[in-house]
Amino acid sequence: xxxxxxxQLSGVCKAFGANVVLDGLDLExxxxxxxxxxxxxxxxxxxxxKCILGLLRPERGSIxxxxxxxxxxxxxxxxxxxxxxxxxxxxxxxFDSISIWENVAFGLIEGAGMDPxxxxxxxxxxxxxxxxxxxxxxxxxxxxxxxxxxRVGLARAIATEPDIIFFDEPTTGLDPIMxxxxxxxxxxxxxxxxxxxxxxxxxxxxARTIADRVAMLYGGQIxxxxxxxxxxxxxxxxxxxxxxxREEGPFELEVT
Amino acid sequence: MNNPLAxxxxxxxxxxxxxxxxxxxxxxxxxxxxxxxxxxxxxxQQMLVIGYYSLPVVGLTALFTxxxxxxxxxxxxxxxxxxxxxxxxxxxxxxxxxxxxxxGLMLGGRVGAAIAAELGTMRVTEQIDALITLQTNPFKYxxxxxxxxxxxxxxxxxxxxxxxxxxxxxxxxxxxLDFNSMVYLKNTYDFLEAIDVESGLVKAAVFGFLIALMGxxxxxxxxxxxxxxxxxxxxxxxxSLILILISNYxxxxxxxxx
Numbered sequence: 001x002x003x004x005x006x007x008q009l010s011g012v013c014k015a016f017g018a019n020v021v022l023d024g025l026d027l028e029x030x031x032x033x034x035x036x037x038x039x040x041x042x043x044x045x046x047x048x049x050k051c052i053l054g055l056l057r058p059e060r061g062s063i064x065x066x067x068x069x070x071x072x073x074x075x076x077x078x079x080x081x082x083x084x085x086x087x088x089x090x091x092x093x094x095f096d097s098i099s100i101w102e103n104v105a106f107g108l109i110e111g112a113g114m115d116p117x118x119x120x121x122x123x124x125x126x127x128x129x130x131x132x133x134x135x136x137x138x139x140x141x142x143x144x145x146x147x148x149x150x151r152v153g154l155a156r157a158i159a160t161e162p163d164i165i166f167f168d169e170p171t172t173g174l175d176p177i178m179x180x181x182x183x184x185x186x187x188x189x190x191x192x193x194x195x196x197x198x199x200x201x202x203x204x205x206x207a208r209t210i211a212d213r214v215a216m217l218y219g220g221q222i223x224x225x226x227x228x229x230x231x232x233x234x235x236x237x238x239x240x241x242x243x244x245x246r247e248e249g250p251f252e253l254e255v256t
Numbered sequence: 257m258n259n260p261l262a263x264x265x266x267x268x269x270x271x272x273x274x275x276x277x278x279x280x281x282x283x284x285x286x287x288x289x290x291x292x293x294x295x296x297x298x299x300x301q302q303m304l305v306i307g308y309y310s311l312p313v314v315g316l317t318a319l320f321t322x323x324x325x326x327x328x329x330x331x332x333x334x335x336x337x338x339x340x341x342x343x344x345x346x347x348x349x350x351x352x353x354x355x356x357x358x359x360g361l362m363l364g365g366r367v368g369a370a371i372a373a374e375l376g377t378m379r380v381t382e383q384i385d386a387l388i389t390l391q392t393n394p395f396k397y398x399x400x401x402x403x404x405x406x407x408x409x410x411x412x413x414x415x416x417x418x419x420x421x422x423x424x425x426x427x428x429x430x431x432x433l434d435f436n437s438m439v440y441l442k443n444t445y446d447f448l449e450a451i452d453v454e455s456g457l458v459k460a461a462v463f464g465f466l467i468a469l470m471g472x473x474x475x476x477x478x479x480x481x482x483x484x485x486x487x488x489x490x491x492x493x494x495x496s497l498i499l500i501l502i503s504n505y506x507x508x509x510x511x512x513x514x
Contacts, residue, residue: 055385079391086389093386095378111391156390 375475
């Protein structure tokens with residue numbers, strides 16, 4: 001029996017006016033798999049995530065979660081599907097008006113309707129998993145450094161123990177050491193949960209640490225996908241140029 | 257060179273599109289306001305921010321408006337020997353017009369800007385997207401509490417502004433214009449009718465709703481980082497002030513047209 005993919009995108013198209021960002025994108029993630037999508041800035045990686053989450057609606061194509069079509073879902077149906085997701089945003093997107101533990105417990109309290117005291121205990125446990133002590137719980141997120149914010153964002157992403165977790169540029173803006181800490185935390189947390197993850201990044205060190213499989217997005221499509229250990233010998237000139245950060249190559253970069 | 261008719265047509269179509277977007281946003285906001293879940297704690301917080309923290313600015317505005325009104329009416333009415341009308345005109349002018357309109361304008365600047373800046377920052381830092389991924393409807397969590405709080409607290413603020421404004425006129429009346437204290441108060445009380453206060457409170461509720469709606473709308477749709485948040489804040493203040501003045505006319509017509 002063929003296993004239904006956890007996440008399946010088929011022919012997804014999204015344009016903003018005349019600017020075609022996704023042009024028939026196909027991608028599949030199996031259950032428990034960690035896929036990293038790499039690509040230059042502005043190639044539509046974030047747009048792809050937003051289409052899957054329903055924050056943007058693709059003009060064409062299909063997006064299936066556990067075999068269920070989710071394009072066009074609204075209201076309660078959309079919220080039901082979103083219970084399967086956790087997300088670490090590029091800027092962490094913590095809510096400044098509430099404390100750190102309330103940020104981590106937000107999905108439990110507001111989404112799942114859990115009792116705040118019970119949710120607080122879970123939040124402190126998740127903060128411990130990302131290396132933050134209980135003494136941080138009452139603090140204001142606005143006072144945290146970039147690395148700390150990412151950790152809290154990661155704790156929030158895993159708090160509801162979702163089936164699928166998205167990581168949007170998890171190491172952007174961090175120094176290499178903190179980037180490595182975040183990468184390892186992601187690997188540990190995901191392994192503990194057994195979740196399927198989709199990460200978008202242009203940090204190859206991050207991709208090599210996190211990924212089971214890597215896919216390259218260019219021109220609105222996945223132009224190469226394969227196991228992470230195949231990437232150095234894949235023979236795709238786009239991938240080769242990207243992973244070695246060379247200026248010369250097939251990429252058409254707009255340098256103004 | 258552009259055809260002038262095409263320019264006018266494009267402007268008109270853009271205007272209609274903006275009105276349509278605002279109408280859809282208002283509809284979604286109202287639907288969120290009247291359907292569960294209700295965030296009573298957030299409504300309470302917003303009532304504190306919008307109402308209590310605006311008391312000083314609204315009170316000061318009302319105090320000096322009442323005082324200036326008494327002075328100007330006295331100077332004007334003395335030309336034809338009608339100085340005794342000062343308390344009557346002050347109380348009617350304040351409760352019907354100046355109380356709600358000036359409080360509305362002050363709140364439009366203070367509260368409208370704050371709402372647009374807060375929601376605009378949440379939009380550009382992806383906090384609104386994060387709310388959605390955490391299965392929380394931003395219309396229910398962000399917009400509805402602000403609409404409810406502003407609509408309920410603005411009339412209370414205007415009631416306080418009316419009282420402080422009348423007190424401003426009273427202080428100038430008895431200390432500067434030599435009115436008898438008892439006579440001033442009696443004239444104020446006798447001349448005031450329930451509809452004067454009621455119309456002002458209804459205006460206040462409408463203004464509060466419009467201020468919160470414009471703040472939320474522009475904040476919600478801000479884009480482009482700090483500059484976008486700044487533009488959203490300016491648009492929220494300007495549009496709410498214009499809508500206050502326009503709606504003031506129509507509410508006045510509804511209450512007092514023969």
